[in-house]
Amino acid sequence: MDIAEVAAQSGVAPSALRYYEKIDLIRSTGRNGLRRQYDPDVLHRLALISMGKTAGFALDEIAAMFRLTPTLELPRAEIAARAAALEEEIARLETLARMMRHVASCPEENHMDCPRFRTMLRASQRAQTRS
Known part of the structure; x- marks a missing residue:
């Protein structure tokens, strides 16, 4: 999925997606020209980020949770x-x-x-x- 498709399906702005990638909340799988490409599972991760933000967790807290294990076992x-x-x-x-x-x-x-x-x-x- 390219960045525009991820943005459309998730409701997350492309600028936020790039920022999330910068702080290691999500990862792109590569590029198609200048457009970042993402695995479809990124939508699940974005939904978890949104839920965490709504619950009052800061992005750095969410990033720390995601770094705990590669399988995303939340604390x-x-x-x-x-x-x-x-x-x-x-x-x-x-x-x-x-x-x-x-x-x-x-x-x-x-x-x-x-x-x-x-x-x-x-x-x-x-x-x-x-x-």
Whole structure:
């Protein structure tokens, strides 16, 4: 596959593909004229890179994972820890969204007169002091 085809199928810009190759995230198999050529398996690797970036891993962290073994055995403990951190963040954001929905629809003119709002406010303050 040439670089244009990989870019079209993966949604990754050719400039990003060249950068990924520079930092050893992917490898081209050669050139056809000036165009880099890639093995079709590069699409799997690009999907893993995208998933890692979405999960919050930096490119250098992803590159380090890829260098661990040639068969791409990912560090399960590190990934499990990141998943746990994402779950904690999701729970925090869901709580924040519930609080904001209540603030937006609270029947009290003054939010401080609302017992539910005050309870949520105290819970939010406690959560911030734990962080």
